[in-house]
Amino acid sequence: MMDYTQGKNKLENWIVSEMEFSPDSLGKCEAIMSLGNGYMGLRSITEEPYINETRNMFVSGTFNKAFENEATELPNLADITRMDIRVDGERFSLELGKINSYMRQLNLKTAELTRSFDWVSPLGKELRFVFKRFVSLHDLHLIGMKMEVECLTAPVEFSFESGIDAQRDNSGSQHFLEGDRRIFDRQFIQLVQTTNESEIDVVINTAHKITVNGQPIEYEPKMKMNRRKVWQSYEFKLQPNDKLEVEKLTTLYTSRDKEVDNGSYSLAELREQSLQALKKSVKEGYDLLFNAHQKEWDEKVWNVYNFEIGSEDGFDQLAMRFSLYHLTCMTPAHDDRMGIAAKGLSGEGYKGHSFWDTELFILPFFIYSNPEIARSLLIYRYRGLVGARKKAMENGYEGAMYPWEMAWPSDGEVTPEWGDIDIVTGTQTKIWPGFIEQHISADIAFAVYQYDNVTNDPEFLKDYGYEIVFDTARFWASRLEWNDEKKEYHINGVIGPDEYKEHIDNNAFTNYMAYFNMKLAIRYYEKLEKENPELLEKLKGLLQLERAFADWNLKVEAIYLPAPRKEDLVIAQDDTYLHLKEIDLSKYKNQDRVRTIYDDYNSEQINAIQVSKQADTLILLYLLEQTFLHDDPRIAGNVKRANFRYYEPKTLHDSSLSLTTHAIVASDIGDRDLAYSLFKKSTEIDLGPKMNTSDMGIHAASIGGIWKTAVFGFAGIRLADRTLKVNPALPDHWTHLKFAIQWQGQTVTFSITPSNLSVTVSGGKTLAFENGGNLYTCEESIDIPIAAASSASH
């Protein structure tokens, strides 16, 4: 039902389309066509309501804990999209009557949602509808909507009710106190809502602007008010060929906006300002406002990332644009107190919390493509040290133990405690990651390292980065457990990336990453000793670094790092995995939904089977290959290959984080067909034919992974400390790949064909990079022929 072949013109591969209305899978379009600007996100629910819709709007950072026994989350705001439309007194719904020429489209280039169709009412009257909508990138507080209705046959009575409805909640949890509602000048509707715990005021203003046949009309709608609702009611008599246009313009401000979140905030002022902003927007009107928005998308997004994929299948180009579109919508680039949510701002799933998804799956895009935004996202983690220290203290550790799920920086751990049903006991399953999935702290340290190496931003390290790396290393040093028998440090009772294994000892990924984190801290310490002893002194005082440094050196090389088995080079995911029972997993692979194994087994039983939710050992092999471990024979090509062959069949990819890592590793080991097919599968997590996968929101990490697979997988871009490696291995279906990265202050453009790598540098400095084992330097541009063999493996 989804189609991506639209617009065989300049909009080719820019349009995500729905060709047929499907009321049974509304969640799909609501999420993948969702609109956003990083400040706010709006699910693309239809104006008229349907039973299985999920009417969501979120503003970044407005976290609230509705009830004492719930986790803090992004509250679902009052709805401004719903319009209750009646035609000749009967409810308008696409489930009733007859639909012709249906089309719903998200134009990725202009970030506009449109919906158009001719509708024959059950009484036989025909109307042409066009709906348009955008969430402005130019004015982060603005939402524009437009409805065009043309009467095609007989006269009709057309009426609608529209306003602001704050009877919304998050799956039954209400975050807001009922606030003031008012209609100014019989036109400008204002509703205030305040979160019940974090006390954030949200002020929403909306107004309608009506024309008939292009002429503005004077119309005094009825005014209505109810609990948590305020709206207006309009009635028109349309003659054949009459065209009614309704613009609905909305402004939205909160007391958490950084412009007002200071001592002098006044709700009265915010109400007045936001109302004036609306009045100004209403004067301009939808079209002018939309133009400014569209221009901003060109300037801030498409002209910056300009990512070309030449593929036999245009869908690949579309998928990349889809990725860049949502990476823009989901990211609160405007405010470094906020992070990226696991579902972006497109659904309730994961409550708007930030996971390691950001650092390992999304941040790389920004580090390489828009370092300023990457910096902002890392400052969010720096601010989160407050919460991370709180968590460490609560758990009896030192330093900074980052929360598995992070919301407002000072919150600390916010992972909910209880989840889905346990099919054996009939009770809720305990959610353990908030307690024992600990690699997140090292993942964040890794992100600092990666940001620093790619961007060369010493100010960042000085102001934020060192402190993160040192304090997470302090956590690990306190976390290690001495095994007196083996004379090693172990990390026991954890969950690794593969969450189908709980309470395991020595998860390879966790142990290696802890090792990496402490080694990095030692290296940074020694670097500061030489380069900036003054700063080191300051940090010593703050973080008891002298003792910590001694501790790191004492412990780091005694951390147990599981080596590849001699017989087959397989690295044990943890102490027990390789000894667990193996079962036939085919039933659970490629299901229409994930986690189907839970229909047959509970957590305890899954723990006892060689089955993985997602990449675990493989992500280790991909990730640390980029680091100072890159020469370690333990992770050489053969090891990658052996582990891929061992773990891939056991991995259900029940996490959307999994496929893109497997795709990159498949590309690394030279299996280009498999790599491409895994890439395809990863794009289908949101854009594919399984219609319910995106119900709770888009998959932010998987969307970041689309870019990662293209750049780190097919273009073969890697970081070996401060050296850039470029070893392309295009899929057979691709004719070329072109994109730019930001490398240490310069823009580097890569243009890759199956036989040629062309590198262009702007910025005046010489670029050094490695390709096929050779080191090249480039002043302006260079072309390197690609040997068939060299692209097969690296």
Place this chain on the structure above:
Amino acid sequence: MMDYTQGKNKLENWIVSEMEFSPDSLGKCEAIMSLGNGYMGLRSITEEPYINETRNMFVSGTFNKAFENEATELPNLADITRMDIRVDGERFSLELGKINSYMRQLNLKTAELTRSFDWVSPLGKELRFVFKRFVSLHDLHLIGMKMEVECLTAPVEFSFESGIDAQRDNSGSQHFLEGDRRIFDRQFIQLVQTTNESEIDVVINTAHKITVNGQPIEYEPKMKMNRRKVWQSYEFKLQPNDKLEVEKLTTLYTSRDKEVDNGSYSLAELREQSLQALKKSVKEGYDLLFNAHQKEWDEKVWNVYNFEIGSEDGFDQLAMRFSLYHLTCMTPAHDDRMGIAAKGLSGEGYKGHSFWDTELFILPFFIYSNPEIARSLLIYRYRGLVGARKKAMENGYEGAMYPWEMAWPSDGEVTPEWGDIDIVTGTQTKIWPGFIEQHISADIAFAVYQYDNVTNDPEFLKDYGYEIVFDTARFWASRLEWNDEKKEYHINGVIGPDEYKEHIDNNAFTNYMAYFNMKLAIRYYEKLEKENPELLEKLKGLLQLERAFADWNLKVEAIYLPAPRKEDLVIAQDDTYLHLKEIDLSKYKNQDRVRTIYDDYNSEQINAIQVSKQADTLILLYLLEQTFLHDDPRIAGNVKRANFRYYEPKTLHDSSLSLTTHAIVASDIGDRDLAYSLFKKSTEIDLGPKMNTSDMGIHAASIGGIWKTAVFGFAGIRLADRTLKVNPALPDHWTHLKFAIQWQGQTVTFSITPSNLSVTVSGGKTLAFENGGNLYTCEESIDIPIAAASSASH
């Protein structure tokens, strides 16, 4: 679309039917067909969901204040009625496909809701559905549901999801913390929810019992859990003529249940007990459980009230049964800590609060028909003295100032402060009655007086009644304002029953009722002095009665009681009403919805017009006629007539309390046609063709008024202190009227035809009553011919 002609057999005039599914006016059937047993009420929402449904279930007395700035209210409980049904994978909905032989019926006799139809799916498969449901009167904690599905043509895949869904709220306000969810033995679903402020635990258990073609089947459904939800999913393949039967049985208990609301309450025990209760019920099954329920309705309701109306229009009999049905459903007869809500338990409207509606419109039915329940309802008000004293104190008065809206007895005033939109300012309108509608205290004193006189229950007076009357009289004495110019006591700045007049001085109803209340207190005091000085001593100490008694005597005769104007006998509703502007009100009379005048005027403007929301002066003339004022020339027949003619045209009947009072007074003044037509209109408030009038719930007072109009109006039953008056005036369309009342411990049956009054007494005592100005006594039975004239006026 509603039809009441069903069942030309023994069920004639017992059935409320919907003949055609109307998705645009779901609220009508949800409310008027709602089920209940006084403990709980369940709106008759359909199993499958629709856009404009209101899925409500309430338990009496479980009040909670969800947010600090909201009023306490009855929280909407988790839903157990919804079933998401799919046929061949497509959502089942009566808006889709084709419906044949549709019928939805509430059988008033058995208190069972049924729904049946043949449905042809959009794919052309035909199925026969029958749904049944009851809320047990036998076991107050039990709800029975049954779904029968017969496959009529081709094989179908039939699936449904069903369980407990606590994602419900009250128009967006969530009252419950998310609680434990569990499925025991893969069958018994349990969900706990706890109100966030009053901390009431609600434990809901549900289970499904499946048979195919009459045979129980073993079936292991999928088990599902989500936020605030737990459910199961069933799938069947049905062949032609296969019949699937699904029973869904539910038990519901709360920590407010009087059996457990004591020091030793344990949630764990309640969970266990309620689960065991469910298991027991599941063993019995729908049919046995239903039989017990149906028997209870016969024994406790129909055999007790047995009310016959012989009318040309069978609808009149049905309307009376409808009244008795809902009076039973809405009344928490099981617990004297609870009152009757203005919408019963059938909707969110008025938040489950008790108003004067109970004492003046509903209680009379119970006083005359089921004194034990009347007693319980008055004890609720006695318990409310705590809150009433609190309110008096807060307002600077003495004694007991009853809240305009009452919830839990100790709450005091719970009227919300803000209401609908003010069309002039665009802001919310302030709701004044909670501050200044004060007649409620006297209305409750009146109810004590009426209960005492009709039932002769000295124990009640001793334990509860005196205290209510004395303490409300103390309130009035402290409330009166001395007007030094006129040398009178005034009551200024109030709202009378007619709420379209706010902040008025000397509302006739309020002043007379205050006078009545103080006179009654004096009389009771003097009675106690003679009959029970011991009790008087006790009450003196408790209520400072000695001083109060002196105060009453000093003030009562100086209260200003507006007399009929000399020129036309009209009594001024208040000091200004008769001088206000008159406008053409025809636009606002007989609208499809009430309060249409607010579309054109705001409260302030309505205050300045001679327009009344409801009976005000007329209810005074009806009410106090029954008291020791009955000989007062101020309220003689001519005065009634004059005031009826004056006020009726100015009354919009925008309150459902209005019509039945007007009907009674019309009957009193001999206008039988008008009386009958007003009676008809009053029955149509819920049962009539205006499809949206009952959306927020049934009109409890109006439903009580149906009984009142028949008994006080057409049968002419009145109380003149301790004397029963019976002056029938049957409508021309009625051939006979037969009913029983409980009169001072005896059952008195009246059988009335246009020409004869037959009175039968059981109980052995002599009954004295007045008819047509003559006093009769009756040992067993007596027949009195009715003269045509005597029925015309009294």
